Amino acid sequence: MDFQDTPELAAFRSDVKTWLDANATPRTDKLHMGMEGDTAFHEAKAWYKKKADDGFACLTWPKEYGGAGLTSLHEVVWTQEVEHYKTRDAHFVIGIGNCGPAIMHFASEDMKRQLLPRMASAEDVWCQLFSEPSAGSDVAGLRTRAEFDGDKWILNGQKIWTSGAQYSDYGVVLTRNDPTISKYRGLTLFMIDMRQSGVEVRPIKQMDGGGHFNEVFFHDAIVPDDYRLGEVGGGWTGALTVLMSERLAISGVQPTGFPQFLDLVKSLELNGQPIANDPIVRDRLATWYSQYAGLQAVNKRMLTAVAKGGIAGAEASLGKLIGAVMNQEIANFACQIFGPAGIIQDAQLSPERAHFQEQVLFSPGVRLAGGTDEVMRNILAEQVLGLPQEPRADKGIAFQDIPTAPV
């Protein structure tokens, strides 16, 4: 056991620091970096192009597809260093992190060379279209129909919770090609051109007022057969590939709210007393720090496994579970510390530019997105601990015969 970078990673870290110093602005605080608005989007696009031009985009991708041909560990070094700068690094994480690997795995060589470099540099923006109004945690219950017509497929149906659909040039979409067979076997995965008339994007306004997500409607949307990813009926396997590759990507960057809370405890005085003197504040700080430190150490163990040639397993689900809950609890506790004035959500009046109030309202979404707390617990219990599945009402029958809510 040791804490040292290998010489190769140490040299890479030094290159990254030099490049970031020359090309990015250092961060002055740890506050949440919003992703909203057209200005932010265009800034993020410009930043990615600059990264790609200088060889720092998609570090783990092969060079011929617009990447740098490096390892996951290089990616981690990048993530650790870029955190200290004001960047829009998280903007294309779903396209690059989820859609990229699916294309890498299933698309033809020509398609890969045509599409991936433009994705890596964010010249083309991608979204992932899996969830539907009646297919959330049970995503394989989706109903968007794909019907084959000569040399192309016709899509009809609705997707929901699609991040960045309004900015996307392409999507990776999971569809049902055959409802007469079992639910997992009747699915097919495609790439789709989002800039066609049969695709309609409508923004969703969240409970916190923000708008990260969209509904996407397909009205006879056209997908050429050579946009198919994998076999007809092989969509579920493809979808799992996509979701698996997401794990390592998000495991190190899951927000916990802890660094912001530590800053608050170090800096805030109320009634002439530092809040750091309050025994309840001290107790909570210690409890959350022990979890926060645990997540970082879990991640280091996972990276050790990756460095030795392993992969990030279902264990990565625990980072999402712990981080999302901690983020909500910390935000709520901070507002309790503020007293009755904690209700004020005004960047001019509230500590840390109202970060904690914003997180009180945003954090419920984090516990739902990308697998709910409950789904994460099922994954850990079934895939890691080997506990049996619940009895199910959707097995051994055709998709179209699965019971649904009474109409």
Place this chain on the structure above:
Amino acid sequence: MNLEFSEEQLFIRNQARAFLSQESSADVVRSVIDTETSFDQTLWQKIVDLGWTAMSIPETYGGLGLGYLELCVIAEELGRSLAPVPFSSSVYLATEAIKSWGTEAQKQHYLPKLAAGKLIGTLAINEGLGAQSVAMRIIDGKACGGKIPVPDGDIADFVIMTARDENNRVGLYVVDLTDIAITREVVASMDPTRSQARVTCDATPAQALGEAGEAQLTELLDRAAVLLAFEQIGGCQAALDMGIAYTKERFAFGRAIASFQAIKHKFADMYVALELARANAYYGVCALSSDAPDLPLAAAVARVSATDAYYLISKENIQAHGGMGFTWEFDCHLYYRRAQLLSGLIGTQLTWKENITQRLL
């Protein structure tokens, strides 16, 4: 960066696991309770024969000269098997203290005997209810006062204790527990697999442990926190495994109860607590073995998360067993009791959470 054990360390762990599954079985653990003895002497002698008491002692003092990484893989297995032996007292506390701060004469006297299992040592820092406080006095080289609870105080040959000198400075002192000016008695405890004693000194000869004072005690407890965290995660894993095995076999409402989400989610939370504790313990021992500057914080974190995890897992293991979990016959209570014992040994959560906060701010 590498946060895993080496092949050699894993080999030691597997050997220890195989040995303890035979020699520290549930029957062995229970016989210590049933016969009201303080520890299992046969098991202790076998552990000595395997060289575990000598592991962290330098070769010049009759030890094996291995490091903390080797010691903590043993600790994990001792915790897993609920081994009823004074290993933590003698090795993580007494041996570490003498090795680190003893005079040359003290090292030469104690270390070879500790290595060979001819002496058992312990640490006495508690004086009744509340966090550590020190009223024990040293007057003219003699100790006056009482310590309670002293882990293994009834069977240890000597003790390292905190006491105040004539200038009110707290220091560490070595006291021979077989001295005639010592009274010691066993006190009942929640975990009868490990004994606790009241030790009273009535002008008992006490030797300063080198120059060691409060700073050295803090360092000693930080190191022990990491090693004990491994005992705790070993116990956590055993209790978790026990609960999983039971709920997969226990049927109710026509199905294995492990298939109910109410049970699965409980186990997922237990697993998460254990993995956080395990990762913190690994980080802690990495900091310990590389003498990293963040050891004090890492040690406190390892301690707090291991204590939290063992409490959670040992109590929810009882819950998952239903009524059988509440019986004397099932082993659930042995883990629950051991979790209580380990959470107290070198200071409870109140102390260690405060340590985290102080070291963080």
